[in-house]
Amino acid sequence: MKTPETLLLNQEQIKSLITMKEVVEIVDRTSKDLGVGKTINPTKVLLDLGETAAYPPYSGFMNAMPAYIGWEDSAGIKWAGGFLGERKALGFPYITAMILLIDPKLGFFRAAMDGAYITNMRTGAQTASALKYLVNKKKIKLGLYGAGMQGHTQTEAISVLFDIDELRVYDVNRQASEKFAQDMKDVVKGKIIIADKPEDAAQGDVIVCVTQSKDKFLKNEWIKPGTVVFPMGSYQECDDEFILSADKIIVDCIGQVLHRGALRGLVEEKKLSEKNITCTIGEMAAGLKEERIQKNERILCLPIGTGAMDVAVATAVYNKAVEKSIGVKFAFV
Amino acid sequence: MKTPETLLLNQEQIKSLITMKEVVEIVDRTSKDLGVGKTINPTKVLLDLGETAAYPPYSGFMNAMPAYIGWEDSAGIKWAGGFLGERKALGFPYITAMILLIDPKLGFFRAAMDGAYITNMRTGAQTASALKYLVNKKKIKLGLYGAGMQGHTQTEAISVLFDIDELRVYDVNRQASEKFAQDMKDVVKGKIIIADKPEDAAQGDVIVCVTQSKDKFLKNEWIKPGTVVFPMGSYQECDDEFILSADKIIVDCIGQVLHRGALRGLVEEKKLSEKNITCTIGEMAAGLKEERIQKNERILCLPIGTGAMDVAVATAVYNKAVEKSIGVKFAFV
Numbered sequence: 001m002k003t004p005e006t007l008l009l010n011q012e013q014i015k016s017l018i019t020m021k022e023v024v025e026i027v028d029r030t031s032k033d034l035g036v037g038k039t040i041n042p043t044k045v046l047l048d049l050g051e052t053a054a055y056p057p058y059s060g061f062m063n064a065m066p067a068y069i070g071w072e073d074s075a076g077i078k079w080a081g082g083f084l085g086e087r088k089a090l091g092f093p094y095i096t097a098m099i100l101l102i103d104p105k106l107g108f109f110r111a112a113m114d115g116a117y118i119t120n121m122r123t124g125a126q127t128a129s130a131l132k133y134l135v136n137k138k139k140i141k142l143g144l145y146g147a148g149m150q151g152h153t154q155t156e157a158i159s160v161l162f163d164i165d166e167l168r169v170y171d172v173n174r175q176a177s178e179k180f181a182q183d184m185k186d187v188v189k190g191k192i193i194i195a196d197k198p199e200d201a202a203q204g205d206v207i208v209c210v211t212q213s214k215d216k217f218l219k220n221e222w223i224k225p226g227t228v229v230f231p232m233g234s235y236q237e238c239d240d241e242f243i244l245s246a247d248k249i250i251v252d253c254i255g256q257v258l259h260r261g262a263l264r265g266l267v268e269e270k271k272l273s274e275k276n277i278t279c280t281i282g283e284m285a286a287g288l289k290e291e292r293i294q295k296n297e298r299i300l301c302l303p304i305g306t307g308a309m310d311v312a313v314a315t316a317v318y319n320k321a322v323e324k325s326i327g328v329k330f331a332f333v
Numbered sequence: 334m335k336t337p338e339t340l341l342l343n344q345e346q347i348k349s350l351i352t353m354k355e356v357v358e359i360v361d362r363t364s365k366d367l368g369v370g371k372t373i374n375p376t377k378v379l380l381d382l383g384e385t386a387a388y389p390p391y392s393g394f395m396n397a398m399p400a401y402i403g404w405e406d407s408a409g410i411k412w413a414g415g416f417l418g419e420r421k422a423l424g425f426p427y428i429t430a431m432i433l434l435i436d437p438k439l440g441f442f443r444a445a446m447d448g449a450y451i452t453n454m455r456t457g458a459q460t461a462s463a464l465k466y467l468v469n470k471k472k473i474k475l476g477l478y479g480a481g482m483q484g485h486t487q488t489e490a491i492s493v494l495f496d497i498d499e500l501r502v503y504d505v506n507r508q509a510s511e512k513f514a515q516d517m518k519d520v521v522k523g524k525i526i527i528a529d530k531p532e533d534a535a536q537g538d539v540i541v542c543v544t545q546s547k548d549k550f551l552k553n554e555w556i557k558p559g560t561v562v563f564p565m566g567s568y569q570e571c572d573d574e575f576i577l578s579a580d581k582i583i584v585d586c587i588g589q590v591l592h593r594g595a596l597r598g599l600v601e602e603k604k605l606s607e608k609n610i611t612c613t614i615g616e617m618a619a620g621l622k623e624e625r626i627q628k629n630e631r632i633l634c635l636p637i638g639t640g641a642m643d644v645a646v647a648t649a650v651y652n653k654a655v656e657k658s659i660g661v662k663f664a665f666v
Contacts (some may be wrong), residue, residue, distance in 0.1 A: 001423055008341075045378040047399040049408060049437050056373070056401055058438045064397040064410055066380040068389055075382060077397055077412050079433055083440040090334055093579070096440035098665065100412055100431055104382050105391045107416040107429035112445055112666040208392050250339050330661070332431065332447040 005329035009113035010114040027125035030312040035286030037068030043255040048173035059085030067305025076311035124157030126303035141204030147171035147180035150210035165190040170201035246300035338662035342446035360458035363645040370618030373402030376588040392418030398640025409434040409644035457490030459636035466617035474537030480504035480513035483543035498523040503534035580635040581611040
């Protein structure tokens with residue numbers, strides 16, 4: 001027996017093989033599996049290439065995110081990061097990523113594929129899946145900060161499970177908001193309102209932030225009771241007051257959320273710790289916890305992103321590619 | 334500008350592109366770079382697929398090992414592991430691995446290549462490079478446990494920098510020792526002696542263990558003053574007495590060595606800690622520490638393996654492949 005060849009899939013092929021509806025289902029199922037411990041997601045390891053480190057001198061980072069997916073019996077890794085600086089100046093998207101899949105029993109490399117498209121899709125799907133367990137209604141109003149790629153995928157994913165009755169969008173670049181409104185007019189059932197001022201988008205049942213802002217622009221006083229807030233950026237988007245006064249903090253992965261994104265600063269200042277985290281999305285998905293929002297509550301939800309979601313989606317893409325004989329094979333060994 | 338394509342390299346191509354002499358030089362240079370902090374090697378992250386975990390039920394693991402190499406200005410990751418069980422029964426090698434390289438400034442994926450061959454080569458080279466700073470002579474006597482793939486590459490790498498005057502080899506499978514003696518007769522300058530009993534191989538200036546033994550077979554009383562011992566297996570090969578009485582413990586990466594391989598058990602039992610580690614190989618290579626063996630000393634050296642070495646060697650392979658137009662290009666994005 002020879003080592004089986006590895007299937008290579010590019011971004012266009014991946015796009016043709018999976019829909020947002022399927023990604024939302026896969027993410028939801030993987031969430032449940034994480035909740036009951038059947039999916040294994042070690043804490044990601046960061047290679048800082050100058051995003052925050054003084055050396056090396058580049059404006060980027062890479063995260064290594066391996067996982068084993070119980071319900072698919074698959075293992076893999078996403079190596080993904082974000083780069084600004086010269087990459088941005090040249091007009092390339094922020095995210096760069098590759099996903100590798102192995103046979104978890106024999107160790108053969110089954111596939112190598114682009115990871116950027118799956119990253120965007122699963123990040124949207126994570127919000128949608130978490131919302132399933134946090135709100136009580138089918139029709140929701142949404143406030144959105146950031147009208148870029150992830151603004152689109154967040155909106156698409158939420159619309160798989162909910163009717164978006166009204167969407168208020170704010171972006172520092174108004175043209176981006178206008179393009180977003182045009183692109184999303186068939187996805188959003190209700191009206192899309194372009195906010196002139198940041199505070200005008202802070203309305204609705206759900207607020208999603210997908211910005212690269214390094215400012216804490218989302219103010220505590222803007223956020224009304226009955227709201228779930230998802231700050232999805234890599235930096236801190238909410239002000240400290242809101243984070244410290246939120247009634248519940250729900251996360252995807254406790255180990256990760258303490259060291260990256262919205263909570264990092266407050267954890268370093270010792271104003272927040274693991275004790276302040278209410279539960280994981282996986283525990284809600286698995287039915288182990290019930291945390292649906294009450295009228296008087298404000299919930300902070302942080303699906304910062306797990307490799308498990310990427311590997312789970314990539315496995316579904318791989319299975320479909322094999323079924324449809326899509327992709328090129330390469331013998332690495 | 335389009336995203337540049339990714340170069341794919343298979344094991345045969347990699348073999349044709351790099352020699353052990355070059356690997357030893359690259360490893361040595363990367364060691365120095367680690368010692369002065371110009372190469373960044375975050376602690377590897379383990380995905381246990383049943384090697385020691387109760388779930389999932391497979392006899393394998395995968396380690397994610399990202400690194401930035403200062404002297405090459407390159408970044409990459411090796412995702413590598415070992416599988417026994419059915420993989421072994423089917424006759425496949427223990428190690429399975431893939432290496433990805435990126436442009437550290439722009440985040441483009443430069444290459445995807447087999448990682449198993451480079452793993453074997455750099456593991457041998459790590460021992461050779463460390464020995465450069467630990468012994469005083471050019472002619473050495475070597476005791477070797479394990480006559481498999483890694484036994485070969487350890488011997489080849491050491492013979493790049495030293496004349497092996499005598500080599501005593503022990504393997505639980507005598508046929509493996511006989512094949513080794515045949516394969517290595519031109520690499521080893523002196524005599525190769527096949528040991529009938531384990532203790533007969535515990536002689537020489539240097540003892541290298543590259544076994545998959547889960548027993549602590551190497552006994553304290555066998556190891557004479559003036560000996561450097563390299564237990565390179567994933568499990569514990571030396572008995573506790575030797576580890577606890579060694580005059581110096583020298584490692585490649587303090588963070589890793591406490592959690593895997595020879596020291597793990599004693600660290601868990603709190604009989605050993607970071608305080609017992611003399612220095613890193615990188616510090617010796619960079620000239621920051623001088624720890625050459627004295628006649629009355631016994632040194633334990635643990636180059637457990639860093640992603641930095643893999644990424645550094647893979648970068649050299651990639652540069653040569655580009656120069657010689659070897660490999661296939663694939664557009665992932």
